[in-house]
Amino acid sequence: MYINGLMNPSVGGYLPRHIKVVAVFDVNTLKIGHDVAEAMYADPITAPHFVPPEKMPKLGVIVQPGPILDGVAPHMRERFHCYDETTVSPCNVVQVLKDTKAQILVNYMPVGSFQAARFYAQAALDAGCGFINCIPEFIVSEHVPGDKDWVKAFEDRGLPCAGDDIKSQVGATIMHRVLAKLFLDRGVIVKDTYQLNIGGDTDFENMKSEDRLTTKRKSKTAAVTSVLPYETQCRIGPSDFVPFLEGKKICYIRMNGVTFGGVPLEVDVKMRVEDSCNSAGVVMDIIRVMKLALIRKVKGRLDSIASFSFKHPPIQPPSDVIAKQWVAEFIEGKRER
Ligand SMILES: NC(=O)c1ccc[n+]([C@@H]2O[C@H](COP(=O)([O-])OP(=O)(O)OC[C@H]3O[C@@H](n4cnc5c(N)ncnc54)[C@H](O)[C@@H]3O)[C@@H](O)[C@H]2O)c1
Numbered sequence: 001m002y003i004n005g006l007m008n009p010s011v012g013g014y015l016p017r018h019i020k021v022v023a024v025f026d027v028n029t030l031k032i033g034h035d036v037a038e039a040m041y042a043d044p045i046t047a048p049h050f051v052p053p054e055k056m057p058k059l060g061v062i063v064q065p066g067p068i069l070d071g072v073a074p075h076m077r078e079r080f081h082c083y084d085e086t087t088v089s090p091c092n093v094v095q096v097l098k099d100t101k102a103q104i105l106v107n108y109m110p111v112g113s114f115q116a117a118r119f120y121a122q123a124a125l126d127a128g129c130g131f132i133n134c135i136p137e138f139i140v141s142e143h144v145p146g147d148k149d150w151v152k153a154f155e156d157r158g159l160p161c162a163g164d165d166i167k168s169q170v171g172a173t174i175m176h177r178v179l180a181k182l183f184l185d186r187g188v189i190v191k192d193t194y195q196l197n198i199g200g201d202t203d204f205e206n207m208k209s210e211d212r213l214t215t216k217r218k219s220k221t222a223a224v225t226s227v228l229p230y231e232t233q234c235r236i237g238p239s240d241f242v243p244f245l246e247g248k249k250i251c252y253i254r255m256n257g258v259t260f261g262g263v264p265l266e267v268d269v270k271m272r273v274e275d276s277c278n279s280a281g282v283v284m285d286i287i288r289v290m291k292l293a294l295i296r297k298v299k300g301r302l303d304s305i306a307s308f309s310f311k312h313p314p315i316q317p318p319s320d321v322i323a324k325q326w327v328a329e330f331i332e333g334k335r336e337r
Pocket residue numbers: 025026027028066067068069070071072080108109110111112116134135136165166167168201202203206275276277278279280
C-alpha cells in the first residue's frame with residue numbers, strides 16, 4: 001500500500017483514519033470556543049488547505065484555553081491573538097484529557113516553551129496519556145540538570161513517551177544529514193558546513209527572539225554533527241523571519257569538503273518547502289506507533305520511532321536507514337521499544 005506523504009501507510013493495521021482528535025488546547029481567541037474543524041483555518045494560519053473550509057465537517061471537538069505560561073513570547077501575543085488572562089481562565093487540562101478519554105498527548109508548542117512543554121508532559125502523566133514531544137525542549141532525549149527525570153516518571157507511570165523535536169518529512173535536517181553521510185561514506189572530510197533557514201510563518205516569527213533558540217540550535221546541530229565521527233565547524237539554525245514568504249521556508253545548506261590530495265569539494269543546496277505542514281505525515285506515524293506501544297504496555301522511551309522521527313532523540317543513529325529498520329522491527333513486534 002502506498003499513501004502520498006506517509007512513510008508507513010499502515011502501522012500494525014492502524015491507518016490515518018483511525019487517529020481521532022478528542023481534545024485541543026490553544027491560546028488564540030479566534031480558535032478557543034470553536035470546533036477544531038473551524039479553528040484550524042483561523043489567523044495566523046499560513047499552511048495550505050488540504051480541504052477547503054466549507055467542505056470540512058465539524059468534529060464535535062471544541063478548542064479549550066490552555067495555560068499561557070511561557071508559550072507566548074511578548075512579541076507574539078498579538079500575532080497569536082492571545083487571550084487576556086484577566087478575563088479568560090485556562091481549562092483544567094488534565095480533567096479534559098480524562099473526560100475525553102485521550103490516550104496520547106501531542107505537544108506542538110512554539111520554540112522556547114520550557115515551562116509550557118513541561119506542563120503538558122505533567123498533564124499527560126496525570127491523565128494517563130502517552131506523550132509525544134514535537135518541540136525542541138529536552139524532555140525525553142536527555143535529562144536537563146535540575147529538571148524532573150521525565151523518562152523515569154513515564155516509566156514509573158507505565159506510559160510511553162517519544163521525543164524530542166520532530167523531523168519534517170523532507171526538511172533541512174534530513175537533507176543535511178544525508179549530505180553529511182554521503183561525504184562520510186565517500187571519504188570526503190567536512191571542513192565546515194552551515195544550514196541557514198528563513199521563513200515567513202509564525203514559527204519563524206517566534207524565533208526572532210534569540211533567547212528562545214538555544215535548544216533549537218542544539219537540536220538541529222546535533223542532528224547533523226552526530227553523523228560525523230570527528231569535529232567540524234558547523235553553524236545551523238533559524239536565520240531570519242521574512243514575512244512575505246508566508247508559509248514557505250527556504251533552507252541553504254553549504255558543505256565545504258576536502259577530497260583526495262587536499263582538493264576542495266563544495267556543495268550548495270537550496271530547498272524550498274511549505275513549512276507548517278511538513279511534519280504532519282511524520283507525526284501521524286508516531287501517533288500510530290505510540291498506540292501500538294500503549295497496547296503492548298511499553299513504559300518510557302520509544303527509541304525506534306524517536307531515532308527515525310526526531311531531530312534530538314535519546315539514541316541518534318549513524319544513519320536514518322538503520323532507524324527506519326528499527327521502526328519496522330518495532331511495528332512487527334521484533335523490538336521492545
Ligand atoms: N511544522 C513543522 O513541520 C515542525 C517541524 C519540526 C518542529 N516543529 C516544532 O513544532 C512547534 C510548532 O510549530 P508550528 O509550525 O506548528 O508553529 P505555529 O506557530 O504554527 O503553532 C504554534 C501554536 O501554538 C499555540 N500556542 C502558543 N502558546 C500556547 C500555549 N501556551 N498553549 C497552547 N497553545 C499555544 C499558538 O496559538 C499556535 O496555534 C515549534 O516548536 C516547532 O519548532 C514543527
